[in-house]
Amino acid sequence: MLDLLKSRYETPIPVGVSNRHVHLCQADWDFLFGPGAEPRRFRSVKQPGFWACYETVTLKGPKGTIENVRLIAPHRKKTQVEIAKTDASQLGLRPPVRGSGDLGGSSPIRIIGPKGMLEVKEGLVIASRHIHFSPPEAEAMGIKEGEIVRVRAGIGGPRELVYSNVLCRISNDYSLEFHIDTDEANAAEVKTGDHVYIEK
Amino acid sequence: MLDLLKSRYETPIPVGVSNRHVHLCQADWDFLFGPGAEPRRFRSVKQPGFWACYETVTLKGPKGTIENVRLIAPHRKKTQVEIAKTDASQLGLRPPVRGSGDLGGSSPIRIIGPKGMLEVKEGLVIASRHIHFSPPEAEAMGIKEGEIVRVRAGIGGPRELVYSNVLCRISNDYSLEFHIDTDEANAAEVKTGDHVYIEK
Helix, strand or coil: CHHHHCCCCCCCEEEEEECCEEECCHHHHHHHHCCCCCCCEEEECCCCCCEEEEEEEEEECCCCEEEEEEEEECCCCCCEEECCHHHHHHHCCCCCEECCCCCCCCEEEEEEECCEEEEEEEEEEEECCEEEECHHHHHHHCCCCCCEEEEEECCCCCCCEEEEEEEEEECCCCCCEEEEEHHHHHHHCCCCCCEEEEEC | CHHHHCCCCCCCEEEEEECCEEEEEHHHHHHHHCCCCCCCEEEECCCCCCEEEEEEEEEECCCCEEEEEEEEEEEECCCEEECCHHHHHHHCCCCCEECCCCCCCCEEEEEEECCEEEEEEEEEEEECCEEEECHHHHHHHCCCCCCEEEEEECCCCCCCEEEEEEEEEECCCCCCEEEEEHHHHHHHCCCCCCEEEEEC
8 A cells, every 4th residue: 555655746647648539429320331330349448448449430621631540439429539739730620629528619520431421510629638547546646526737747858848737537437547649748758658747 | 128127937938830841951952853953932931041942842751651841941961851749650750859950860761852762861850849049038038058948838728838848049040939849839739929938
């Protein structure tokens, strides 16, 4: 139990970098892949119960397209596309920075699958950075649900930085991990599995 | 002269975001575009004396290619290719984070122009972030050449952060500007012309 004696500032938090990905609702899956088709498991992802699919789609915006964007299954109630701002610039779109599921007023996006092209009215977001904690991890580190902290990354490297506005989320489904997108990871030169620390 | 009374921490510093770009040496230009060809001015860039060319090249790595990469003229003594880490991932390369001109041990890169493909043995880097100051600006802000500072960006926005390891460069050719690449800009949601501040 020595770990419990560590303060929140001394506990190494593993990084999980999210590449661009798509969650489809059942109706949008059926439209893009055909009714009766089923997504096939490609590999696990860190979120318990979810997995990356063999199936990919193409995203289309006014300025460009991005191919081979991975689907995450099982399907969700609402289609949600999470990209980095670099991707958004390539597509020519300006999605807002949002927490998962907070899609009101998010950007429209065209999604192309083997059976056709779908026009999604809203659902394109840039994910806001956050830390996942299990309840025991949060308790040991003195973290409350919804707390905002600062996180130091890339310590000792050429691109060390401190992220502000990092949201803490606590759930039995979670284990300790700091979630950022590829732009945020690249700005600090960190990758999945590296460790970061909460900053005083 | 009221501005001179502002401390380094109170002076707004404009951001300049560098997109990926290529500086060629004369021999490499001749190889890619043909002897006797001359680069044509597309638009000015912030660095005095330099300009972006109409001419572009394609970068090729083991995993992918990036087209329409802008050339900067006039030519340099040594070919230097500056990309973001997101670009490096797309190419399948791992260039180091370096200051301009510091190319020893940097990555190899293939450059394709209208006359052929060039294999550059070293010259691919990710630019290290820095601030340019004129001598009077540096004096007013109490900045010494080579000083390392921290810079706060995206203040009040969803992606506010503090960059560590920011190098201060002073020259008569410079005017006050904080130079970062697209990954770093996107991680903070800042763009060219936004203002940042030196952090205590």
